[in-house]
Amino acid sequence: MPTQKPPQSNAQTPRQEGKWERWRQRWDRIASNRRILPVLLAAGFVLSILIPRFNLVNPYIQLILMYVGINIILCTSLNLINGYMGEFSVGHAGFMAVGAYVSAVLTTMFIPTALNPWLFPLIVVVAGLATGLVGLVVAIPSFKTRGAYLAIVTLAFNMIVKSVIENIEAIGGPRGIPGIEKLTTLPWTFFWTVLAIWVIRNFVYSNFGRGVLSIREDEIASDLMSVNTRQAKLLAFTISSFFAGIAGALFAHLLQFISPRVFDIIKSTDVLIMVYLGGIGSITGSILGATIFTVLLEVLRPLGVWRMVLMPLVLVLLMLFRPRGIMGLREFRWLIPHYQLLAAHLWRKKKEATDAPAAS
Amino acid sequence: MTYFLQQLLNAMQLGSIYALIALGYTMVYGILTMINFAHGDLFMVGAFLCFIAATFLKLPFVPTLLLSMAGVALLGVAIERVAYKPLRQAPRVSAVITALGVGLFLENFTLVFSPYPQHVPALIANRTWTIGGVSISSLQIIIILLSIALMIILDLVVRRTMVGMAMRAISWDKSIVPLMGVPLDLIISITFAIGTSLGAAAGTMYSLAFPVIDPYMGILVGWKAFISAVVGGIGNIRGAMIGGFILGGVEIMVAAFMPSTYRDFVAFGLLLILLIFRPYGILGKPRPQKV
Amino acid sequence: MPLLQAKQVTHYFGGLCAVSDFNLDLAAGELIGIIGPNGAGKTTIFNLITGVYRATRGSISMNGVELVGKTPNQITQLGIARTFQNIRLFKELSVLDNVRIANYSRLNYTPLEAMLHVGRYRSEEKRVAEKALDLLSVFRLDGWAEERAANLPYGSQRRLEIVRALATGPQLLLLDEPAAGMNPNEIMQLMDFIHWIRDQFKLTIILIEHQMRLVMGICERIKVLDFGATIAEGLPEEIRNNPKVLEAYLGEGGEE
Numbered sequence: 001m002p003t004q005k006p007p008q009s010n011a012q013t014p015r016q017e018g019k020w021e022r023w024r025q026r027w028d029r030i031a032s033n034r035r036i037l038p039v040l041l042a043a044g045f046v047l048s049i050l051i052p053r054f055n056l057v058n059p060y061i062q063l064i065l066m067y068v069g070i071n072i073i074l075c076t077s078l079n080l081i082n083g084y085m086g087e088f089s090v091g092h093a094g095f096m097a098v099g100a101y102v103s104a105v106l107t108t109m110f111i112p113t114a115l116n117p118w119l120f121p122l123i124v125v126v127a128g129l130a131t132g133l134v135g136l137v138v139a140i141p142s143f144k145t146r147g148a149y150l151a152i153v154t155l156a157f158n159m160i161v162k163s164v165i166e167n168i169e170a171i172g173g174p175r176g177i178p179g180i181e182k183l184t185t186l187p188w189t190f191f192w193t194v195l196a197i198w199v200i201r202n203f204v205y206s207n208f209g210r211g212v213l214s215i216r217e218d219e220i221a222s223d224l225m226s227v228n229t230r231q232a233k234l235l236a237f238t239i240s241s242f243f244a245g246i247a248g249a250l251f252a253h254l255l256q257f258i259s260p261r262v263f264d265i266i267k268s269t270d271v272l273i274m275v276y277l278g279g280i281g282s283i284t285g286s287i288l289g290a291t292i293f294t295v296l297l298e299v300l301r302p303l304g305v306w307r308m309v310l311m312p313l314v315l316v317l318l319m320l321f322r323p324r325g326i327m328g329l330r331e332f333r334w335l336i337p338h339y340q341l342l343a344a345h346l347w348r349k350k351k352e353a354t355d356a357p358a359a360s
Numbered sequence: 361m362t363y364f365l366q367q368l369l370n371a372m373q374l375g376s377i378y379a380l381i382a383l384g385y386t387m388v389y390g391i392l393t394m395i396n397f398a399h400g401d402l403f404m405v406g407a408f409l410c411f412i413a414a415t416f417l418k419l420p421f422v423p424t425l426l427l428s429m430a431g432v433a434l435l436g437v438a439i440e441r442v443a444y445k446p447l448r449q450a451p452r453v454s455a456v457i458t459a460l461g462v463g464l465f466l467e468n469f470t471l472v473f474s475p476y477p478q479h480v481p482a483l484i485a486n487r488t489w490t491i492g493g494v495s496i497s498s499l500q501i502i503i504i505l506l507s508i509a510l511m512i513i514l515d516l517v518v519r520r521t522m523v524g525m526a527m528r529a530i531s532w533d534k535s536i537v538p539l540m541g542v543p544l545d546l547i548i549s550i551t552f553a554i555g556t557s558l559g560a561a562a563g564t565m566y567s568l569a570f571p572v573i574d575p576y577m578g579i580l581v582g583w584k585a586f587i588s589a590v591v592g593g594i595g596n597i598r599g600a601m602i603g604g605f606i607l608g609g610v611e612i613m614v615a616a617f618m619p620s621t622y623r624d625f626v627a628f629g630l631l632l633i634l635l636i637f638r639p640y641g642i643l644g645k646p647r648p649q650k651v
Numbered sequence: 652m653p654l655l656q657a658k659q660v661t662h663y664f665g666g667l668c669a670v671s672d673f674n675l676d677l678a679a680g681e682l683i684g685i686i687g688p689n690g691a692g693k694t695t696i697f698n699l700i701t702g703v704y705r706a707t708r709g710s711i712s713m714n715g716v717e718l719v720g721k722t723p724n725q726i727t728q729l730g731i732a733r734t735f736q737n738i739r740l741f742k743e744l745s746v747l748d749n750v751r752i753a754n755y756s757r758l759n760y761t762p763l764e765a766m767l768h769v770g771r772y773r774s775e776e777k778r779v780a781e782k783a784l785d786l787l788s789v790f791r792l793d794g795w796a797e798e799r800a801a802n803l804p805y806g807s808q809r810r811l812e813i814v815r816a817l818a819t820g821p822q823l824l825l826l827d828e829p830a831a832g833m834n835p836n837e838i839m840q841l842m843d844f845i846h847w848i849r850d851q852f853k854l855t856i857i858l859i860e861h862q863m864r865l866v867m868g869i870c871e872r873i874k875v876l877d878f879g880a881t882i883a884e885g886l887p888e889e890i891r892n893n894p895k896v897l898e899a900y901l902g903e904g905g906e907e
Contacts, residue, residue, distance in 0.1 A: 004690075077673075088453060141632070145639045148395060152590045153635060155583065156628040163625035174621075199766045206765035206772065207751075207758040207779070214752045217741035224701055226727040226819045227755040235762050265583060269460060276457040305475070308468035315461035316443055323450035328745060339773065343780040344747060344796040350781075351788070 041194060048190040055257045062186055064298055066254055069189035070247050071290035073196040075274040076283055077243035080200055082272070083280030084209070085236050086216030087142065088151040092157030092244055092271045097263035098134050099245025100252035101165060103127035107253065113181065120183045124192065124249045131245025132238045139237035143230050144218075149263050158268055165260040176259025177252075185230075186256040192250060196243045197335075201283050203239055205337045212236045273315055279325030284332040289325065362493035363616070371612040372605070373500050376507030379604025380562035381585030383514060383597060384555035388597035390531040391551045392448075394455045398439060398463035400582010402556045405466060406432045406563025407573045421502075422485040428564045429557035436556025445545070463578075470575035477574040480511045480567045503565045510561060511601050514554065518597055527551055531595060538577065584611075587631060593644020602642055606630075636640045652715060654679045654855050655700070655823055660709035662692075662699055662808075662879075669695045670762050670879045675707070679822070682849060682856045684870035686863070686890075690900055691876040693859045694736060697825050701733055702726040716873065728756050732821035734812045736828045736859075742801035746792060746811060749800050750783040753818035753838050783818060789851075813848065823855045823897070824848075830862045838862060867891065875899065 030036065051057060051065075074092060081089045106123050107116050116123075141153045166174045203209050211232035214222035223229050252258045270293070278289020296314075300307035322328070333341065370491070381403050388396040409428040413419045419427065443462050447455040487498045497562035526547045529537045538544040567573050588607045592599025607627065614626040640646050657675040661668070670692040677683065685693050698704045700711055702723040711718040715728050721729075732753075741749050758779055764770040787793040790810055795803060803811060809829065816824060829845070830838050842865060849856055860866045866873060866887070873890045875883040877899040883890055890896055 067511065082453075088456070091763070137706075141635065145635065146387070148590055148594050149635060149639060149641075151395070152587055153632060155587070156631050159624050159628045160632075163622070163628070167619075167621050167625065200769050203762070203766050206762075206776070207755060207760070208762050208765055210748055210752045211755050213744055213748070216743050217743060218739050220703060220723070221735065221739040222752065223723040224703070224727055225734060225753045225755070225815060226757075227752060228724050239766070265579065269464075272457070272460065276453070280453070305468065305472050305745050309465060309472060312461040312464035312468065316458050319454050319458040319461065320443070320446050323447055323454035337768070339776060343776075344784060344793075347781055347784040348793075 016213040031055040031333055034334060044194075045187065045190055048186045052186050062114065063254075064294065066184060066186060066189045066250075068251050068291050068294045069121045070254070071193050071271075071274060071294050072193050072287050073165070073243050073247040073250070074271045075238045075278065075286040075290040076200050076239045078197055078271050079249070079278075079280065079283070079286045080204070080212070080236050080240045083282065083285075084204060084216060085212045085233070087188035088148075089138070089154040089240075090151050090265070090268055090272060091154035091161075093140070093157075093265070093267035094158035094161040095131050095135065095241040095244035096242075096248035096267070097161050097165065097258075098131045099127040099248030100258050101171060101177070101248075101261070102130045102245070104180050104252045104258055105151065105171055107181055107183065108177055108179065114219055116181055116183060120188070120253070120340050124188075127249035128246040131248065132242035132244075135237045135241025136234070138241070139241055141239065142233050143269070155265065158263075158265055162260045162264055172259070174260060176262070178257045180256045180258065180287065182253060182256050184250045189250060189254075192246055196246065197283060197287070200239065200243065201335055202228055202337065203235070204283070205340045208232055208235050213281075277315060277318060279327035279329070281329045282325075282327040282331050283335050284330070285325055285327030288327060292326075298327060365492075365494045367612050367616040368609075369494060369496060369500060370616075372504050373608075374612055375605035376504050376610025377562045377566050377569075377583050377604075378581075378588045378608050379559045379564075379601045380507050380510065381582065382588035382592065382604045383511070384559040384588050385589040386592070386594055386597060386600040387527075387551050387555040389589070390597075391527060391548060392455070393445070393595075394444070394452055395459065395586065396555075397456060397582075397586075398466060399459075399556070399559055400437055400578035400580075400585065401463040401466040402432050402439075403559040403563040403566070403582060403585075404470065404573070404575060404578030405435060406560030407480070407567035408470060408474070408478070408563075408575075409560065410517060410564040410567050411478050411573060414481050414483055415478075424483060425561060425564050429560045432560030432563070433553040433557040436552045436559075440549060445548075445598065452564035463582075467498075467575045467578070474575060477572050480571040480573060482571070499568060503569060506561070506565065510558060514558070515597065517554070523550055524546065529558045552585070563638040591631060591634060591641055593641030596641070596643045599641055599643035606642075624629040653677055654681075655711070655713050657700070657711045658709055660696075660699055660711060662695060662704060663707045668879050670699065670876075673699075673716040673876075673879075673881060675874070677823070677855060677857070679855050680849075680853075680871065682845070682858070682870055683872040683874065684858045684860060684866040685874050686860060686866055687874060687876035690878075691899075693876055694827060695879075696876075697733055697827055697857075697859065699797050700726075700825065701731060724756065727819050727821075730820070730822035731825065732816035732819045732823070733825035734809075734816050734827055734829065738808050738812055740800040740808055740811060740815070742799070744800060745797050746787065746800055746803065747780065747783055747796040749811060749815050750787060750818045751779055752806070753815045754779050754783065757820070761830065786814055786818055806837070817848070817852055821852075821854065823857070824852075826856060826858045826860075828859055828861060830860060830865050833862075838865050841865065845869055 037249070052062060074096065078089065078092045083088050103123050106126065111119055111123070138154055138157050142150055145153060165171065171177060211222065211227040214225065214227055215229055215232060219229060224345060274289040274293045275286060277293055279285030297307065297311065303310065318325070381399065384399045385396060388394060388399070406428045409431045413424040413427045439462055443458050444455050447458060484499050485503060489496050518527060526542045529542065530544065530547055533617050534544070565568055584607060585604065588603035589600045590603070591606055592601070592603030610627045611623055615623045618626065653676045653775050655675065655677040657673055660670060660673040662670045673696060685696065687693055692749055695704065699706050700718065702718065702725070706719050713731060716729055718729070737839050741752065754840060755780055758775050760771040760775045764772045784796060787796060792811060792814060795807070800811060830841055833841060845856065846869060848854060853884065858866065858870060868889060873885065873887055875890060875896050882895045882899060883893045
């Protein structure tokens with residue numbers, strides 16, 4: 001067999017002079033220093049407590065920040081299915097609805113109001129778990145169906161959830177549940193957003209995540225390389241819907257009013273746009289996509305109806321020039337687990353160390 | 361029994377509209393393996409063109425219909441050239457998202473000029489006949505017959521003409537067929553023109569049957585037509601027709617014999633059950649997997 | 652007991668009989684070849700063994716375990732690995748990930764441990780990464796570990812496919828036209844290479860090939876298929892002079 005020389009791993013690209021280049025180098029230095037990340041996270045968490053406590057920014061911006069967080073959770077969780085697994089799920093709002101209703105029913109009907117703030121984290125988890133279970137409903141058809149047909153299954157799921165809720169009078173039917181206590185706070189949103197990103201990232205960079213990725217690349221080859229594709233699909237759908245449920249619970253307790261109409265196909269489309277705007281198969285992309293989408297819609301509010309004309313145009317132009325979205329299939333270094341980033345490097349070092357005495 | 365027949369007639373009316381729209385989805389999917397999510401909104405544009413022609417130009421039914429079909433066909437071809445053609449080599453899903461964006465653009469652009477729902481004037485003299493207790497309106501007859509006629513013409517075009525043969529060949533293999541001298545871009549444009557003009561015809565008839573139109577009317581109808589196309593087996597033209605009538609039938613019958621709020625639940629539930637037993641739709645076949 | 656045993660395996664595609672009454676007794680350590688004109692059903696046999704298709708009739712067993720009805724990943728876990736006629740790497744993933752994915756069923760941590768980065772996650776990830784890199788270095792691909800698989804040159808992609816198959820820890824390796832697109836010089840190297848991996852990894856190998864030079868050069872036993880039926884079987888010399896084989900091949904244009 002012909003053998004080729006491995007490429008030079010740290011080949012120096014010719015550096016251009018100039019101001020931009022200096023900024024680039026600075027950015028590289030920051031990006032390669034992972035110790036900044038925990039500092040940033042701690043600072044973010046402290047800020048998320050201080051901002052509402054002392055009203056550092058106006059309540060409107062606080063609200064936007066919380067929506068950004070919720071949308072990041074939705075977007076990252078949908079990216080697991082649409083970006084990492086390569087399926088086309090169009091019913092994410094259906095999962096969100098389950099989480100929102102489970103949590104809202106718990107806080108408005110079952111749990112005494114006095115206990116609500118204390119039990120809220122637990123309620124959110126219960127909502128997530130319930131949604132995760134419902135995720136199985138979609139996961140099982142995915143064993144056999146793919147592409148447009150699975151898209152239809154998720155779409156039908158979305159419609160069915162909406163229709164079921166409309167037909168249950170005990171939870172308000174088409175009128176929905178009003179008067180939900182505002183329990184979603186900035187620190188909690190921050191906490192859940194970071195947790196969702198962390199858990200989904202960990203999953204993606206694990207054995208199971210690689211299984212999910214291999215399904216996107218070539219399902220048959222993946223199966224033949226010993227990947228239990230059913231297990232991988234089941235996990236991906238369960239985790240994705242778990243976090244969609246959590247986002248739904250946070251959303252319900254921020255909006256304080258939910259009705260089936262909130263969770264229709266248009267809501268699902270919004271999340272889809274965020275995912276593909278940010279970039280498939282990238283958590284950085286999902287964070288960017290959700291943030292840009294949410295913030296842009298607010299910034300363009302003065303334009304009135306025209307903002308809704310402008311947004312789709314932005315999306316179309318982005319797709320034409322960057323078909324994979326802003327960060328498609330690429331990841332910012334901090335979001336890759338440290339060991340995964342260094343695995344090959346550590347192995348080479350170890351090998352050099354064991355080879356050296358043998359050679360002398 | 362009369363009640364049932366009456367509902368069956370309604371089902372035929374709704375089903376033929378779904379079927380006409382579903383054809384657009386299935387034709388584009390067949391040729392580009394892409395779900396054209398803007399198609400439902402082209403249906404809406406068709407309805408609005410009908411409204412403009414009837415209200416401002418005071419045209420009668422046939423010119424209105426033709427104007428709406430021609431206008432939407434032009435729009436469809438333009439959309440394909442501008443928004444989808446550059447993405448033929450890109451991942452499929454990028455084109456699908458672009459289509460979603462185009463659809464949103466059409467909705468909201470129309471909304472700018474028509475913030476309130478519009479009322480479409482009646483273009484067809486409303487006469488009703490009663491046969492054995494079942495009442496049939498002139499509008500229903502026209503909708504059903506015209507749809508069926510359009511579908512038959514389409515079926516003949518696809519099966520009997522050179523253009524139709526080229527379409528079928530391209531849906532089979534996009535890389536080889538152009539080498540045989542088939543003008544790929546032209547055929548794709550023709551496919552879009554036909555598919556979207558059928559959607560516009562559906563839009564025109566829909567706006568006559570349900571005369572209050574708004575810019576978001578295409579979303580739900582579009583999704584349902586897409587479901588019809590999938591139920592029939594996406595990419596399959598006869599499948600789309602069958603799928604449209606099935607979905608129209610299920611929706612009307614569920615609403616007729618059960619509380620109407622159950623409609624979506626039962627219709628989509630049935631759809632899921634159908635997809636469990638026939639994962640590739642009624643007439644669809646799984647593409648053979650090469651290993 | 653034979654390593655792999657196929658008894659009267661028959662498979663239909665619709666009305667078309669792709670494989671009929673295929674029998675095989677494979678002892679551990681053997682290297683056999685399956686040849687035949689295009690469309691003779693060679694790849695179908697691989698697909699039947701690996702569970703991509705379910706045999707219409709007949710039985711296939713590996714170490715006495717029945718394979719018909721099992722899913723491909725279960726069969727792979729029983730020790731059968733394969734490569735593909737046209738390369739099917741996970742193109743957008745790194746070379747290292749391609750190999751690690753082949754260890755899917757042999758990593759001992761639960762999804763929960765993976766998601767929360769606790770328990771065995773770290774040690775197991777370290778183990779699998781090192782194992783994969785060790786294997787890659789045996790095939791001199793370690794320098795490309797972090798490269799996208801699609802960026803490798805053609806020859807290296809073929810090699811990576813074999814590495815990926817070996818990473819599943821097979822006893823039996825199925826090679827589907829490994830010499831496709833190679834020049835005579837490269838084929839000579841490939842022959843040495845196949846012998847070498849067989850000895851190195853204690854493998855039994857079944858080879859599908861068009862290149863007579865390769866099959867005649869290394870296979871200990873050859874089966875010839877035509878229209879799904881086995882028309883000849885035996886040592887390379889016997890096959891070379893078998894009139895039926897000549898007929899089948901000359902009808903196709905003949906390669907040698």
